[in-house]
Amino acid sequence: MRRSFAPSQTGTKRPNESFSSPLIEPIKRPRRCNETEKKPPAPKLSSSQHEEMITKILSRPFKVPIPDYVPDTHGNRCLGVKRSVIRRALHDPFACNALVFFSPPELSEHDKIHVDKNKIQVHVVVDPVLGNILRPHQREGVKFMYDCVTGAKGDFWGCIMADEMGLGKTLQCITLIWTLLRQSPDCKPTINKAIIVCPSSLVKNWYNEFGKWLGSRVNAFAVDNGSKEETIRNLEQFMANQGMRSAVPVLIISYETFRIYSGILNASEVGMVLCDEGHRLKNSENLTYQSLMGLQTKRRVLLSGTPIQNDLTEYFSLIHFVNPGMLGSAAEFRRQYENPILRGQNADSTDEERKKATERLTELTNIVNQCMIRRTSSLLNKYLPVKFEMVICVRLSEVQIQLYRNFIKSDSIRKNVLNRDEVKASLTALSSITSLKKLCNHPDLVNEKIKEGAEGFENAEKFLPAGYSTRDLLPELSGKLMLLDCMLANIKMSSDDKVVLVSNYTQTLDLFEKLCRKRGYGYVRLDGTMSIKKRGKVVEEFNRTGSEQFIFMLSSKAGGCGLNLIGANRLVMFDPDWNPANDEQAMARVWRDGQKKPCFIYRLLATGTIEEKIFQRQTHKKALSTTVVDNNEDAERHFTQDDLRDLFKLDEKTISDTHGIFKCKRCVNNIQTKLPPEESDCTSDLSQWFHASTPKGLPDNILTESWAVTKNISFVFHHRSNTTVDQAPAVSCEEDKENKKEKKYASDDEDYDPPEQDDDDDDEDFVLRKKR
Numbered sequence: 001m002r003r004s005f006a007p008s009q010t011g012t013k014r015p016n017e018s019f020s021s022p023l024i025e026p027i028k029r030p031r032r033c034n035e036t037e038k039k040p041p042a043p044k045l046s047s048s049q050h051e052e053m054i055t056k057i058l059s060r061p062f063k064v065p066i067p068d069y070v071p072d073t074h075g076n077r078c079l080g081v082k083r084s085v086i087r088r089a090l091h092d093p094f095a096c097n098a099l100v101f102f103s104p105p106e107l108s109e110h111d112k113i114h115v116d117k118n119k120i121q122v123h124v125v126v127d128p129v130l131g132n133i134l135r136p137h138q139r140e141g142v143k144f145m146y147d148c149v150t151g152a153k154g155d156f157w158g159c160i161m162a163d164e165m166g167l168g169k170t171l172q173c174i175t176l177i178w179t180l181l182r183q184s185p186d187c188k189p190t191i192n193k194a195i196i197v198c199p200s201s202l203v204k205n206w207y208n209e210f211g212k213w214l215g216s217r218v219n220a221f222a223v224d225n226g227s228k229e230e231t232i233r234n235l236e237q238f239m240a241n242q243g244m245r246s247a248v249p250v251l252i253i254s255y256e257t258f259r260i261y262s263g264i265l266n267a268s269e270v271g272m273v274l275c276d277e278g279h280r281l282k283n284s285e286n287l288t289y290q291s292l293m294g295l296q297t298k299r300r301v302l303l304s305g306t307p308i309q310n311d312l313t314e315y316f317s318l319i320h321f322v323n324p325g326m327l328g329s330a331a332e333f334r335r336q337y338e339n340p341i342l343r344g345q346n347a348d349s350t351d352e353e354r355k356k357a358t359e360r361l362t363e364l365t366n367i368v369n370q371c372m373i374r375r376t377s378s379l380l381n382k383y384l385p386v387k388f389e390m391v392i393c394v395r396l397s398e399v400q401i402q403l404y405r406n407f408i409k410s411d412s413i414r415k416n417v418l419n420r421d422e423v424k425a426s427l428t429a430l431s432s433i434t435s436l437k438k439l440c441n442h443p444d445l446v447n448e449k450i451k452e453g454a455e456g457f458e459n460a461e462k463f464l465p466a467g468y469s470t471r472d473l474l475p476e477l478s479g480k481l482m483l484l485d486c487m488l489a490n491i492k493m494s495s496d497d498k499v500v501l502v503s504n505y506t507q508t509l510d511l512f513e514k515l516c517r518k519r520g521y522g523y524v525r526l527d528g529t530m531s532i533k534k535r536g537k538v539v540e541e542f543n544r545t546g547s548e549q550f551i552f553m554l555s556s557k558a559g560g561c562g563l564n565l566i567g568a569n570r571l572v573m574f575d576p577d578w579n580p581a582n583d584e585q586a587m588a589r590v591w592r593d594g595q596k597k598p599c600f601i602y603r604l605l606a607t608g609t610i611e612e613k614i615f616q617r618q619t620h621k622k623a624l625s626t627t628v629v630d631n632n633e634d635a636e637r638h639f640t641q642d643d644l645r646d647l648f649k650l651d652e653k654t655i656s657d658t659h660g661i662f663k664c665k666r667c668v669n670n671i672q673t674k675l676p677p678e679e680s681d682c683t684s685d686l687s688q689w690f691h692a693s694t695p696k697g698l699p700d701n702i703l704t705e706s707w708a709v710t711k712n713i714s715f716v717f718h719h720r721s722n723t724t725v726d727q728a729p730a731v732s733c734e735e736d737k738e739n740k741k742e743k744k745y746a747s748d749d750e751d752y753d754p755p756e757q758d759d760d761d762d763d764e765d766f767v768l769r770k771k772r
């Protein structure tokens with residue numbers, strides 16, 4: 001009966017499986033791969049002969065066929081079965097493309113004899129299901145996080161994954177969790193369960209991502225919308241499971257729900273917590289922060305594409321969350337780092353102060369770099385088509401100028417902006433800022449206020465053209481809308497490109513709709529009120545090649561969670577948001593994995609107005625972020641605090657207030673005479689972009705033509721994404737395997753399949769802060 005001498009065919013018990021007779025279940029037995037012979041026809045036995053044979057087999061004493069034999073089955077082991085005596089890695093560390101996180105020390109022949117076989121350490125190797133789809137930077141990212149949360153990098157256990165959007169943070173984290181749940185050098189799981197805390201809009205998304213990458217390998221539980229009793233029961237069950245192998249080892253929960261049930265979740269130990277959109281934890285005083293700090297876990301991972309918004313205290317809170325005490329107490333941090341660094345960044349700081357700031361910054365960066373990883377989306381340059389970014393300063397229309405001038409000169413505005421009562425002033429300022437921003441978009445947006453004679457719009461009706469009505473849209477009443485109208489027409493008539501339009505205000509989206517109807521363009525509109533499911537459908541239809549939709553309208557406040565608008569390759573940011581993160585979120589919808597065409601990003605700013613000031617403030621915030629997070633010492637100091645307060649001015653003479661502030665040395669009489677540095681690209685500071693006061697040399701025909709027709713562009717900054725591609729020599733699988741053995745499995749290599757992009761997004765609303 002025995003067909004081969006392979007251990008699986010010898011009919012005795014294999015060390016890792018419960019006994020089964022070779023005759024009772026012949027089909028279920030695994031076959032050795034080199035066994036190619038056909039199964040012989042079943043011999044005919046009389047029932048008595050059969051019984052006799054079975055009895056004979058069953059009475060045979062148990063013995064392992066080959067000493068130390070371990071069956072070659074990777075992956076799932078049976079529950080409740082004692083593991084083999086010989087420990088081994090869950091996945092083959094020598095396999096082609098294997099991503100190895102831990103390699104045990106080499107044992108000498110002598111050691112091998114004497115070592116306790118129950119204490120041998122094993123390789124930790126990422127499940128090939130994930131390892132094979134990770135891109136090089138993702139492999140590096142997961143390895144970094146693994147080293148942090150296993151304490152391999154020092155006396156700390158937390159980390160911040162601060163990769164920019166589009167680099168696949170979600171996939172990296174899933175890989176980390178899956179590895180920790182299954183493996184450790186000691187041949188058992190590192191953690192028994194993990195909690196993922198995220199904005200409520202992303203709970204479902206995380207759940208789906210687990211399914212997408214791991215299928216049924218792991219059970220995740222998303223706390224969605226059950227009754228209170230049900231939720232409590234489920235959470236208690238999750239927490240009660242203290243065994244090494246939980247049936248449901250991953251819990252996904254929103255920040256709000258976590259806070260409500262923190263009593264249950266903080267009651268016992270958890271292997272790891274991961275906080276998505278972790279910049280929500282920038283304030284260590286708030287309740288969410290406090291309740292998460294109560295978690296009994298030493299492994300904390302925080303994910304954020306925007307780790308620092310506008311002050312170092314927030315930065316402290318985030319580091320303190322993942323690694324309490326790493327930067328001292330809040331007061332110590334302020335004294336040691338924050339104060340000296342900020343002092344040095346003021347435009348009017350002394351050399352002494354700048355020197356000190358640099359020192360402290362280096363010191364801070366060194367500490368923080370141990371536990372934070374941040375890569376910029378310039379890595380995507382390797383995979384994505386070129387992207388052109390253009391910041392376009394557009395003149396206001398005559399009507400807008402008159403309304404604007406009238407507004408800032410009005411008694412009520414002057415009185416209120418000069419109001420000494422800070423709280424009251426900031427409230428008035430906020431609504432005045434909104435009015436001015438809306439006016440920059442189109443006079444229609446402030447028509448109501450004009451009619452009411454609201455603050456700043458007293459006696460303004462006379463500036464409107466005769467017979468003015470908002471019923472019929474007149475694009476030419478707004479400089480920016482006039483340009484947009486012209487650009488859209490050019491795009492429509494000279495390409496099959498699609499366009500995403502983004503604005504802060506739903507009112508502006510209304511305006512876009514009117515424009516589309518007027519011109520007969522197909523469009524879809526998405527704002528905060530649309531359900532996630534509906535969003536999916538709308539997006540799918542828009543991206544479909546050949547669909548009727550030419551334009552996708554998006555509110556920058558809606559953030560565009562999980563939106564992938566690669567059907568479009570042009571995007572217009574019609575107005576700047578205070579929060580650079582919102583703008584970047586929106587822009588990342590188009591230039592992302594899967595995009596095949598060159599991309600054009602247009603950011604419109606009304607020349608000399610509040611929009612330029614907002615944009616400058618964004619740049620300032622970004623500069624701070626660049627300095628701390630990317631340790632880019634060349635981030636220039638552009639603005640003093642006073643400049644930032646200087647919002648209520650209209651510079652009618654300038655061609656670009658932003659360019660004026662640079663005191664640009666590359667331009668003479670506003671004509672660029674010296675090209676930007678060769679290594680610069682669109683992630684560089686704006687002062688290192690191309691500066692254009694005429695259409696000459698623009699990278700985009702649409703803009704060139706529209707400039708010529710409308711004649712209302714005053715200045716353009718433009719640059720392109722970096723196109724340098726690292727041409728790493730392709731390594732064949734065999735060579736690769738050899739190299740890897742020698743290099744102790746260096747974790748970067750070139751073989752991978754393109755993964756899909758992740759959907760990490762930010763839907764946080766920005767609130768204008770009262771200035772300090």
Ligand SMILES: [Zn+2]
Pocket residue numbers: 659664665666667672691
């Ligand atoms: Zn210049």
